[in-house]
Amino acid sequence: MFSFANERVRLRAINMADAEDYVLWYADTEISRNLSTYGPTSLEFQRNWVSGLTHGGDAIFAVEAIDGPEPKHIGNVGFYHADQRSRQAELGIMIGDRACLGKGYGPAAMRLLLEYGFGELNYHRIYLQVLSFNERAIRSYEKVGFKHEGRRRQSFYREGQYHDDVQMRILRPEWAAMVGTI
């Protein structure tokens, strides 16, 4: 049974109250320089984003770290651009709480989401793109089992220059070979 949790993290719905955390996370440029929206955002902006989630077909979850005394909201992970006929979707993840970077929460949350995507949503292919300078993220995607597909050359403008995006994916048989069974 898929329970949306493992020893370290839990996936839950995103609530309006979470918008305040997003205001703090986006204002941290160490965090938001890796995202398509860069820099300070208003509470109104983040509340609009949260309220849009309930209307779309995307499956986006809040990530809570559950290995401390209290569950702690640290980011989100989810599927975007689902294509049902090709059975694929794009994975997006954000660990917004800087103190929680580099501790394995991201891979733990992604493994949960992949289990959900392959085991419950019946996806065949889950892909992502990541800015080429975000080496920490690329390492964690590799650790989870994503394979490199190529680079979108000079596709992203930040800090005065064009950067490549790295394209990665994991296919259902690749996931099955890693976890034994789906």
Place this chain on the structure above:
Amino acid sequence: MYTFKDQRVRLRAYDPTDLERFTRWWNDPEVGYTQLSIRRYSTEGAARRLERVVNEGYFFCIEALDQGDQPRHIGTCSLREPNWRNASTEFSITIGEKDCWDRGYGTAATRLLLEYAFGELNLHRVELFVLGFNARAIRSYEKVGFKLEATLDDDVYRDGQFTHSYLMSILRPEWRALYEKVGEGNV
């Protein structure tokens, strides 16, 4: 000056009298085979789809200019609404009249639209996706100057199995190194 044409092809806006041709092309299995959408279209259904695609990004009808006195509408090409900060867009093209395949019209129209993208819209990057088995299209894109960037395994379901597609792109400096200018009398 950019004039939306060269000796062989011209790009023009959609006109409602084109509807009959779009309906015919979109119902042609050979045309649809290399497209993502495989379905049947009523005239109303085609009109609804056109209503949508004509109004997103930059959408053009391709006319052949070298087939008699009148221009002949043979296909369509478009750029999606660009991501302006990244100066990037996605290109797509269909030659719906099959007797015009393998005659260089698609390649000529692609060059015309790229000159528009780089020379008028001030874009830096134009990308496209193509099904892996669509050798005719891939040859044309390579001829124009697109470079292969990524192979997307199992990206599309067709003929009862998953198949790969390619991501290709051309950057403005690459385009300028290949073409001084594309337009009337200058290809």
